[in-house]
Amino acid sequence: MSVTYAQGFKAAGVDAGISAKPGKKDLAFVVNEGPLDAVAGVFTSNRFCAAPVRWSRAAVADGHAKAVVLNSGGANACTGEAGYEQSHATARTAAELLGIEAEDVAVCSTGLIGELLPLEHVTAGVHAAYDALAAGEQAGVDASHAIMTTDTKPKTFAAQGTGYRLGGMVKGSGMIAPQLATMLCVITTDAVVSAGQLQAALGVAAEYSFNRINADGCMSTNDTVLLMASGASDVEPDPDEFNDLVAQACASLARQIVGDAEGASHDVKITVAGARSEDEALVCARAVAASNLLKCAIYGNDPNWGRVVSSLGAIPEQDAAFNADEVDVSINGVQVCDGGKPGRDRSEVDMTPREILIDIDLHAGEQQATVWSDDLTHEYVNINAAYE
Amino acid sequence: MSVTYAQGFKAAGVDAGISAKPGKKDLAFVVNEGPLDAVAGVFTSNRFCAAPVRWSRAAVADGHAKAVVLNSGGANACTGEAGYEQSHATARTAAELLGIEAEDVAVCSTGLIGELLPLEHVTAGVHAAYDALAAGEQAGVDASHAIMTTDTKPKTFAAQGTGYRLGGMVKGSGMIAPQLATMLCVITTDAVVSAGQLQAALGVAAEYSFNRINADGCMSTNDTVLLMASGASDVEPDPDEFNDLVAQACASLARQIVGDAEGASHDVKITVAGARSEDEALVCARAVAASNLLKCAIYGNDPNWGRVVSSLGAIPEQDAAFNADEVDVSINGVQVCDGGKPGRDRSEVDMTPREILIDIDLHAGEQQATVWSDDLTHEYVNINAAYE
Numbered sequence A, B: 001m002s003v004t005y006a007q008g009f010k011a012a013g014v015d016a017g018i019s020a021k022p023g024k025k026d027l028a029f030v031v032n033e034g035p036l037d038a039v040a041g042v043f044t045s046n047r048f049c050a051a052p053v054r055w056s057r058a059a060v061a062d063g064h065a066k067a068v069v070l071n072s073g074g075a076n077a078c079t080g081e082a083g084y085e086q087s088h089a090t091a092r093t094a095a096e097l098l099g100i101e102a103e104d105v106a107v108c109s110t111g112l113i114g115e116l117l118p119l120e121h122v123t124a125g126v127h128a129a130y131d132a133l134a135a136g137e138q139a140g141v142d143a144s145h146a147i148m149t150t151d152t153k154p155k156t157f158a159a160q161g162t163g164y165r166l167g168g169m170v171k172g173s174g175m176i177a178p179q180l181a182t183m184l185c186v187i188t189t190d191a192v193v194s195a196g197q198l199q200a201a202l203g204v205a206a207e208y209s210f211n212r213i214n215a216d217g218c219m220s221t222n223d224t225v226l227l228m229a230s231g232a233s234d235v236e237p238d239p240d241e242f243n244d245l246v247a248q249a250c251a252s253l254a255r256q257i258v259g260d261a262e263g264a265s266h267d268v269k270i271t272v273a274g275a276r277s278e279d280e281a282l283v284c285a286r287a288v289a290a291s292n293l294l295k296c297a298i299y300g301n302d303p304n305w306g307r308v309v310s311s312l313g314a315i316p317e318q319d320a321a322f323n324a325d326e327v328d329v330s331i332n333g334v335q336v337c338d339g340g341k342p343g344r345d346r347s348e349v350d351m352t353p354r355e356i357l358i359d360i361d362l363h364a365g366e367q368q369a370t371v372w373s374d375d376l377t378h379e380y381v382n383i384n385a386a387y388e
Helices: A051-060 A080-098 A119-132 A137-146 A195-207 A239-259 A278-289 A292-299 A305-313 A378-385 B051-060 B080-098 B119-132 B137-146 B195-207 B239-259 B278-289 B292-299 B305-313 B378-385
Strands: A009-014 A027-032 A038-043 A067-071 A105-109 A155-160 A165-171 A184-189 A224-229 A267-275 A328-331 A334-338 A355-361 A367-374 B009-014 B027-032 B038-043 B067-071 B105-109 B155-160 B165-171 B184-189 B224-229 B267-275 B328-331 B334-338 B355-361 B367-374
Touching: A009 A119, A009 A137, A027 A119, A027 A137, A027 A184, A027 A224, A038 A051, A038 A195, A051 A080, A051 A105, A051 A224, A067 A080, A067 A119, A067 A137, A067 A184, A080 A105, A080 A119, A105 A224, A137 A155, A137 A165, A155 A239, A165 A239, A184 A239, A195 A224, A195 A239, A239 A267, A239 A367, A267 A278, A278 A305, A278 A355, A278 A367, A292 A305, A292 B378, A305 A328, A305 A334, A305 A355, A378 B292, A378 B378, B009 B119, B009 B137, B027 B119, B027 B137, B027 B184, B027 B224, B038 B051, B038 B195, B051 B080, B051 B105, B051 B224, B067 B080, B067 B119, B067 B137, B067 B184, B080 B105, B080 B119, B105 B224, B137 B155, B137 B165, B155 B239, B165 B239, B184 B239, B195 B224, B195 B239, B239 B367, B267 B278, B278 B305, B278 B355, B278 B367, B292 B305, B305 B328, B305 B334, B305 B355
Parallel strands: A067 A105, A184 A224, A267 A355, B067 B105, B184 B224, B267 B355
Antiparallel strands: A009 A027, A027 A067, A038 A224, A155 A165, A165 A184, A267 A367, A328 A334, A328 A355, B009 B027, B027 B067, B038 B224, B155 B165, B165 B184, B267 B367, B328 B334, B328 B355
């Protein structure tokens, strides 16, 4: 159901001729018709952040935004002031059509870094999308298609709270890394909530979802997650329920990214328990998630726990306390490493499921963390070597 | 010429039946016949360091060693006290044959993590290698073959100082990462030098060679570099010349590892200049070297500088100072990124050479550092998914 599941939102997705793929929808427009226009955003921390990120960060800083324009087919990153002017012009075009200020329009772009967008196509696309704006299910679906790049399927979310709704869409399949994946995400709600409530809910939810997936360790220049509230349900939600729904939306969308990561044949859930602190558990889980050797082994259906522990062993002691002789590793429920030594025979591990569970116990404390990753396949290399 | 190029050293390489590959030489023996027995060692910092690393670190701590036994076909890592006892037994067997103490024999192993070695094969192999010990060129070549795993060719070094010689061999092609590659390396010299001189020379040389290559970002449990001096030339070398020769040996052997990295089709030299400090330059070079997306692009012969700058941008500001708007990137001499924006057209870059030069200028200071890396290819995935 995507972003139009929540009341008060219209959307569209059109083929603006930005992407090199003929006939592909490549421009999405999401409009918040109110009565509220509260917004919260989370953006990439990449120091080469793209022009649309700079624009949108400023646009949502006051907690208000009435629309978002998103395009695939070009990241508009590392494009200097000319690129920033393109993001500004895109917002201006949308704002003029809606009769609002450009500063109330966020802009998101995804695609190749280092090239300007074909601005006439973007402008014409915003006009076409404006004409196509609708509140129905198809409009939300169209928008979720328009933001796809190497994604093989649209990724959406819809859930009902007590008297209000939450909907969302995300794109992302490459450059998926700890500090936000290469992704554009818009989540909408018709609940009556303030921008502060939105930002609090989104900050926590993003930390435990988008910031805990790692497909290829590469941080994007364009990551953007926006959470917009229209208030159209006229319902003030229970804060805990609302936070929980936002967390569910982010978790679901992040999990869908992992499930559609470039070339992946396995989704890998890495849980590190028995850590002194959650941060230390996270450092360990991320180190394992980043191991190319482990990712290749999983592609080859080998529960190679030696590649798990050698990743852990590379972590400096001050970053995560554990004794190498006490570490246990289970893969899909079989404890293959027992106190840093061989445990049950790895031939007992069933590697056929798509989902691979790696459970590590450091035996150093009580805290834990989970990171999702993928395997490293021929198809990943194909996609990233022979792309266009 | 390998390790027997220096006078005072004998070596052998035999098929001991440790490796699963029929007929493959898998056990090397290097003996220092003196008159000196000075040694220096550098070892992995992985916290799951293998039994032979624990054994050898202790064995060379006093600056004396008379022999090394090296095996492929099994890493003897994460094997607990039983594994340590295997390393000890291997040293004891060699020591008994040579009429020396076990504590004067270093042991190195490489192969799969998490399994004990077939000790009878190792013991029989040490006996066979002892019988085959010789000082000639072929003996050094045999030893360099016996330590290979996924290496496609032996890697050796030989150089002449003023009245003395230096020889060496190394293995390594996977688990190649910043804090020592997955490698076993033995360098020999007949110069008259103390263990302290050896350690000083090796420490600096390893830092600028083995610690500055990164094929797949994975730190091994077994890395070992040994530098042994026999004093057989009776020549006390000029310290600067000697240090320089040791640096040349390490640089050459490290470069050979990059050139034979698993599945690589390009060797990538990443130089970061204009940094405030050498450490900050190194942080940047390593971040670029670790980008899977960049490595895939290079395999696809695309000079994708967006993947260079997005890697740089992921570095926290406190780890490396630079202004994203001032960063230049050249690939094979063509400045494709000029001040964070597009420079010359990337179609001008000739990507056909095996060696790809990525030159980054941060314009933040005067210091620089170089890291060698490789591309990420189908063959890398093959080797690490469908290995045996």
